[in-house]
Structure formats: C-alpha cells, structure tokens
Amino acid sequence: MTSGKTRSAALTSLQNELRVQATRTVMFHSAVAARLGITLTDLSCLNVLGIDGPQTPGSLAARLGITRGGAVTALIDRLERAGYVRRERDPHDRRRVLVALDEASAAVAALFSGLGAAIGAHLDGYDTAEIELLARFVAQLNERVGEAAGQLRSAQTP
Template identity: 40%
Template sequence: MPDRRGPEMEIVHLLRAVTVELGLHSARGANRNGMHATDVRALIALMDARRAGEEMTAGGLGGALGLNSAGTTALLDRLERAGHVRRVRGERDRRRVVIEVDQRAVELGLSFFGPLIDRSVELLRGYDERQLAALRGFLGGVREAVAGADGVS
C-alpha cells in the first residue's frame, strides 16, 4: 500500500481539487447557457474528435459519455435544437451519420473556457520541455488509470 502522506499524495490531492473545480466551472458554464453538464461534456468530446480528425457517430459519442442509445438520442436532439450540432453524412463513408459541431458552439465554448485555457497555457510556458514531458506522462497515466478503473474491484 502506498504511503498516504508523502509529496506524491499532495499532488494527488491537488489533482482531485482541480478536477472538482473544473467540474464546477463546467457546470456553471452549462447552467449559464441553459445546458446540461452532459451537453458540455458531449461538445468537448465532439471538439476533441474534430481536432483529432476523427468523425464521431451517435454510438461513438454515447460510448464516450457512458450513455445508452435513448439517452444519446435525447442529448443529440437537445443539442441540435439549440443549434450546437447537426447530423451529417460521413466524409469517408456516406452511409454513416456523423455528428458535427456548429461553429457557434465552438465560439460559445471559447467565450466561457477561453480565459481558463489562456491562463493554463500561460502557466505551461513557464516549464521546460523535460517538465512538460513529465506532466504529459503523469496526466496521461492518470487518464489511463481512470479509464481502466471501472473494471477494478
């Protein structure tokens, strides 16, 4: 069992606090814009897929968010009515329907999250390449641990 008092635990507790604060910040943004917290998570997932050059289907989005088919449909209907997304034919396979984020949703996200992103980038510019690599490794490892935690008893 790891030591629960060392400097590593201070970082674990800071990470937990950051996670809580990010969740609260996201919820405030959702509330301020008449959205559900899941709507914000969905838009983030869709924008991440777009940034990676990947097409996202409804099933893929539901899987990424842990939603069943009915929940995913309700989510997409809500986002589509609000003008945040649209269902379009896939570029690679025209038989597939993929979800596309509207530029207005991107701008809405930037208006709310932009200052936080800018401040985070500013902080990261104070680190050298070795420190950035350590941060990437740590955060990537934590992300993998969380993703795999569901099957752990």
C-alpha cells in the same frame, strides 16, 4: 533538491491536490454548462467533438458513458436545436450519420478562453521537457480514470 517530505507524504499531497483539481474542474464545467443552458453531459459531448472531431452517435455514447439509442439521441437533439451540433452524412459511408460541431459551439470556446490563457501563462514557466512530462502524466492519469469509470459502470446492477 528535496522537499523534506517522505514519499508517502508526497503521494498523499499529490492525491489531495488531484482531488481538488477534479472537483474544481467539475465546478468550472458546471458553471460553463449553466451559462450555456445545457447539461454537464451535453458539455462533455461538445468537448469530445472539439477534441476528436465528428463522431457517430454510438461512438459518442461510448465516450460519454451513456446508453445508445434514446439517451444519445435526446442529447444530440438538444444540442442540435441549440445550434451546437449538426448531423451530417459520413463521407466514407453514406449510410452512417456523424455528429459535428456547428457555429454556436464558438460560444463554448469563448467561455474557456480565460482559463486557457491563464494555464498558458502558467506553463510559460516550464521548459519543453517539463511540459512533456506533465502531458505524459495527465494522459496516463486520464487512462486510469477512464478504466476506473468503466469498472464502476460494468459493476452496476440494473
């Protein structure tokens, strides 16, 4: 079944919808961060830890696009004081410190639960093959966005 749109028009429509989605995601994350009394970068840190588990401060800095040292230390200190993260020794290398989610991070998940339920209900209308296609698309899109952000950061002049 075709929509009658040209490929160019369809691509433009998709790009515009992705821009709207990106903006709304930033707005939603900003609202969550404000509700929690943390910064958007702090929330991104909690998201990384929630997806990938405990990380070294250096790994968090790289994933968040912030500088190692003072910036990441200040971020971890803020989140630790608020009860969202804790520092722990790496069980495989006791010289290293890992940052892990702590009990208060459950409050973050609670703020995402309504959106998660709505997305889950929406996806009930898709079959497994369609969901796999969407997952591949989003994963590849995430790669492109990450590459573009890295290029912008590396092109910055101090």
